Structure formats: C-alpha cells, structure tokens
Amino acid sequence: MEVINMDIFNKTYTMTIDGKAVSSDRMIKVINPANEEVIASAPDAKKEDLDAAVRAAKNAFQGWSHKTIEERSDFLCRLGDAIDKHKKEFMNLLTLEQGKPRSGADWEISGSIYWCKEIAKQRLDVEVIEETPEHIVERHHTPLGVVGAITPWNFPVLLAIWKIAPALMAGNTVVLKPSPYTPLCTLKLGEIAREILPNGVLNIVSGGNELGQWITEYPEVSKVSFTGSTETGKKVMQSGASNLKRVTLELGGNDAAIVLPDVDPKAIAKDLFWASFQNSAQFCVVCKRLYVHEDVYDEVLHELVEYAKTVKVGDGSDPESDLGPIQNRMQYEKVVGLIEDTKQIGAKIALGGQVEKHPGYFVPVTIVDNPPEDSRVVIEEAFGPVLPILKYRDYDEVVERANSTPYGLAGSIWGKNLTLAKVIAERLETGTVWINEVHVFSPSIPFGGHKQSGIGIENSLDGLAEYTNSKTIMVNKK
Ligand code: NAD
Numbered sequence: 001m002e003v004i005n006m007d008i009f010n011k012t013y014t015m016t017i018d019g020k021a022v023s024s025d026r027m028i029k030v031i032n033p034a035n036e037e038v039i040a041s042a043p044d045a046k047k048e049d050l051d052a053a054v055r056a057a058k059n060a061f062q063g064w065s066h067k068t069i070e071e072r073s074d075f076l077c078r079l080g081d082a083i084d085k086h087k088k089e090f091m092n093l094l095t096l097e098q099g100k101p102r103s104g105a106d107w108e109i110s111g112s113i114y115w116c117k118e119i120a121k122q123r124l125d126v127e128v129i130e131e132t133p134e135h136i137v138e139r140h141h142t143p144l145g146v147v148g149a150i151t152p153w154n155f156p157v158l159l160a161i162w163k164i165a166p167a168l169m170a171g172n173t174v175v176l177k178p179s180p181y182t183p184l185c186t187l188k189l190g191e192i193a194r195e196i197l198p199n200g201v202l203n204i205v206s207g208g209n210e211l212g213q214w215i216t217e218y219p220e221v222s223k224v225s226f227t228g229s230t231e232t233g234k235k236v237m238q239s240g241a242s243n244l245k246r247v248t249l250e251l252g253g254n255d256a257a258i259v260l261p262d263v264d265p266k267a268i269a270k271d272l273f274w275a276s277f278q279n280s281a282q283f284c285v286v287c288k289r290l291y292v293h294e295d296v297y298d299e300v301l302h303e304l305v306e307y308a309k310t311v312k313v314g315d316g317s318d319p320e321s322d323l324g325p326i327q328n329r330m331q332y333e334k335v336v337g338l339i340e341d342t343k344q345i346g347a348k349i350a351l352g353g354q355v356e357k358h359p360g361y362f363v364p365v366t367i368v369d370n371p372p373e374d375s376r377v378v379i380e381e382a383f384g385p386v387l388p389i390l391k392y393r394d395y396d397e398v399v400e401r402a403n404s405t406p407y408g409l410a411g412s413i414w415g416k417n418l419t420l421a422k423v424i425a426e427r428l429e430t431g432t433v434w435i436n437e438v439h440v441f442s443p444s445i446p447f448g449g450h451k452q453s454g455i456g457i458e459n460s461l462d463g464l465a466e467y468t469n470s471k472t473i474m475v476n477k478k
C-alpha cells in the first residue's frame with residue numbers, strides 16, 4: 001500500500017477571507033472514511049466570518065469586474081497552473097478525505113486543471129441581434145455581483161471549479177462553502193488562490209449546513225450556484241427568494257440505463273459496471289436502475305456479476321483498490337439500510353449484500369436481481385454501490401418505467417441499433433442521454449437536470465451565461 005505523505009497535515013487548515021488566512025475557535029473534525037480516523041480539523045465559520053467574506057467579495061467586485069476578459073482569463077490559467085504544481089498533494093488529500101482511489105483522484109484533479117484552462121478560453125461576446133441603417137440592437141452580458149457557491153462531498157474539487165471558473169470569468173466574485181465532510185482540498189485551493197487572485201475575489205468559508213443556509217439568505221449575495229441533494233436544493237430556492245437570487249441547482253438523480261436486445265453481454269459487462277459503480281456510485285449520474293431486455297437479461301446479469309467479482313473495494317490509498325468506501329457515516333447507514341430493506345422484501349441478491357463490520361465505511365458491490373419496481377432500491381437514489389437490474393419486454397414499457405421518477409438528470413442506452421437507441425433517447429425525460437458511452441463531460445458541453453434534478457446549466461457558454469445578466473442595448477441612429 002502506498003504510504004500517503006502526511007506532511008501537508010502538519011499545519012492548520014484555514015479559510016480564505018479577503019485574501020487572508022482565517023481560523024475559528026470552533027473546528028470540524030474531518031474523518032478518513034477508509035479507517036474512521038480524524039485526519040485534520042477545519043474551521044467552522046461563524047456568522048461574522050460570512051459577513052466578512054461577503055463584504056470582501058462585494059468590495060472586490062468593482063475592481064474584478066472592470067478587469068479585461070483577457071486579464072481574468074490569465075488569472076484563471078494561473079490558478080490552473082498552481083493546482084497542477086500541487087497536483088500530487090491535492091490527490092493525496094482527496095483520497096484521504098473523500099476515500100476515492102488514486103485513479104479517481106487523478107481524474108478529478110486533472111479535470112479541475114483542464115476546466116480552469118478551458119473555461120478561461122470562453123467568451124460571451126456582444127451579440128448584434130438586429131442592425132439597420134436606423135437602428136441597432138445589441139445583447140451584452142454583465143456580471144451579477146457576489147456569487148455564493150455550495151458544493152457536495154463526492155467530487156469536492158472538480159465541482160468547486162465548475163462554479164469558481166465561470167463565475168470569475170464572467171466578472172463576479174465568489175464566496176464558496178464546501179461540504180463539512182470534505183472541506184480540506186477546497187481550503188487548500190483557497191490557500192493557493194491567495195497567492196494569485198486579488199484579495200476578496202475568491203473567499204472560501206467552511207462550516208456546516210447552517211452556513212450554507214446563511215449564504216442562501218444573504219441579501220448581498222446575488223446568485224447561488226448549488227450542487228447537492230434535491231431536498232436541499234428546494235430549501236436553497238426557497239430562501240433565495242428573499243432577494244430573488246438567481247439560482248443554478250444541480251441536484252439528485254435516479255438515472256436509468258436501457259440495454260437493447262442486440263448487445264453482446266460479455267463485451268458490454270465492463271462498461272455497464274463502470275456506468276453503475278464509478279466513484280462507488282457516489283456520483284449523481286451513475287446508472288441507478290439497469291433495465292435489460294428479457295432476451296439478454298440472464299446473460300447480461302451473469303456477465304455483470306462475473307466482471308464485478310474482479311473489482312476490488314478497499315482503502316483508496318491502496319493502488320490495488322478499484323473502488324473506495326462510502327464517504328461518510330450518514331450515507332453509509334443509508335446505503336446499508338437500503339440493502340437491509342431489499343433483503344427484507346425478499347428480493348434476490350445476485351452479488352454482495354453482506355456488509356462486514358470493520359473500521360471504514362465499506363459496502364461491497366451489490367447487484368439486486370429484478371426487484372419489484374416499487375421497492376426502495378429502485379425508487380430511491382442509493383448514492384452507494386447497490387444496483388437493481390430490471391427485466392423489460394417492450395420499448396414503450398421501458399421508456400415509461402425509466403421516466404416514472406421525479407428525477408430527470410441523465411440516462412444511457414446500450415445497443416447496436418443506433419436508430420432505435422436515438423428514438424428512445426428522444427423520449428427520455430432527462431438533461432443528458434449517452435448512447436454506448438457514459439459520463440462524458442466537457443467544459444463546452446451543457447450539463448443540467450430536468451424535472452427535480454435541477455434548474456439551469458453548468459459548463460458550455462450557456463453555463464457561463466448563468467453567471468451574468470442579459471442586457472439589451474438599443475440605439476436609434478437617426
Ligand atoms: P446535501 O444536499 O446534503 O449537501 C450539499 C451541500 O449543501 C453541502 O455543502 C451542505 O453543507 C449544504 N447544505 C445543507 N443544507 C443546506 C441548506 N439548508 N442551505 C444551503 N446549503 C445547505 O448533498 P450531499 O449529500 O453533500 O451530496 C449528495 C447529493 O448531491 C446527491 O443527491 C447527488 O445526486 C447530488 N449531486 C448532484 C450533482 C449534479 O450535478 N446534479 C453532482 C453531484 C452530486
């Protein structure tokens with residue numbers, strides 16, 4: 001097992017407010033989910049800390065928004081370079097606080113660097129809507145002011161960059177709060193940004209759910225960009241109503257994957273596995289319901305189980321581990337409860353299901369063989385490695401079953417008949433549909449949920465535009 005360098009923990013983690021290190025007399029203990037040991041403490045911000053952060057962001061707004069787009073782009077590239085310089089430290093810290101294996105940590109930190117560089121190239125140019133000798137109509141994009149950003153614990157660094165990069169490029173200043181379960185990498189990011197960005201442009205405050213609520217209520221915060229559960233997303237929208245905050249909400253999902261009868265079960269098993277269990281299924285867009293046509297159901301189930309047996313669940317710092325633990329006790333208990341419920345209703349468990357008691361929030365890869373459509377394991381978002389595989393007969397039926405959820409985040413279709421796959425894709429009520437691939441993201445591809453999976457878009461020029469007001473300027477030239 002690789003021994004993770006602990007040097008970076010021989011120091012205190014501090015918030016970044018107005019370009020300065022700020023601590024608190026209240027601290028949150030951060031737990032390594034692989035062994036349940038405390039790895040470090042993070043400040044638990046008080047209301048006064050948030051007041052100072054919002055004030056700093058507000059004061060920095062004029063200077064930052066008046067910089068040229070090229071200047072802001074340059075700052076963002078330098079932030080990407082600084083993450084790159086500390087890549088190994090970030091990866092180590094991410095594995096320790098989040099639990100993900102080395103490959104997952106590499107993917108997330110490399111992605112964060114890439115996003116900084118690519119978002120830095122995006123431009124919302126002035127658009128001439130109409131021009132005649134007498135009249136000109138232009139559309140401009142103006143920044144909003146102070147953006148409050150709130151992130152979850154599954155991809156703490158990448159999801160923070162998905163908010164910081166476009167918010168800053170568009171000319172806003174930011175106050176960001178990470179999840180209390182995974183604050184360390186984000187605090188480290190703030191520390192690095194202190195050396196690069198003007199004071200007050202990016203403020204990082206750490207604390208519990210109450211701190212998140214204060215941000216959403218804050219009158220001087222113009223927009224909240226939130227990634228987390230649907231339940232919390234509704235609260236964000238409610239408290240943001242006080243000053244009609246703009247909101248971008250990236251919320252929960254219960255994504256369906258639909259397997260057509262023309263697949264080669266053996267060839268597809270690996271892809272279906274990773275579509276469903278990436279990041280130990282603590283991923284908003286993993287397949288959470290796998291619908292397989294009855295002609296190939298038995299074979300697909302068999303091949304999926306055989307492939308799953310080759311995958312190692314273990315401490316993320318062990319290079320042999322393919323999947324890490326569940327990130328925190330609350331989520332672990334929820335996933336274990338779902339497995340218990342599945343057993344109690346008598347559904348057949350094709351693999352896993354036995355949770356061993358040892359330090360660390362480990363749950364074995366669990367595959368449930370055709371449980372009832374109304375069972376909890378089918379209708380709830382597990383956010384852990386428990387997958388129901390479900391048999392279907394005809395396409396109308398499977399589309400109806402896939403759509404019968406309040407969620408609408410993403411979905412995937414697997415098969416050789418691309419015409420049929422595209423017809424089904426058009427009928428799925430989700431923001432993204434992948435065909436014969438999954439989890440493809442890019443700074444230039446719009447991502448967002450339908451129904452109760454969210455409001456708004458992240459990534460692409462549409463995502464960048466969400467950090468601006470649209471402003472129309474009309475000139476009568478006569
Ligand atoms: P969560 O909703 O419990 O917490 C998310 C963040 O919100 C945390 O920082 C938390 O402290 C904060 N928070 C909690 N209560 C708040 C309140 N009342 N006001 C403001 N902020 C508050 O979610 P989680 O458990 O951290 O993350 C898992 C969820 O996130 C899953 O449902 C998953 O599907 C979703 N998710 C969605 C996406 C997406 O892009 N759609 C991406 C990742 C995760």
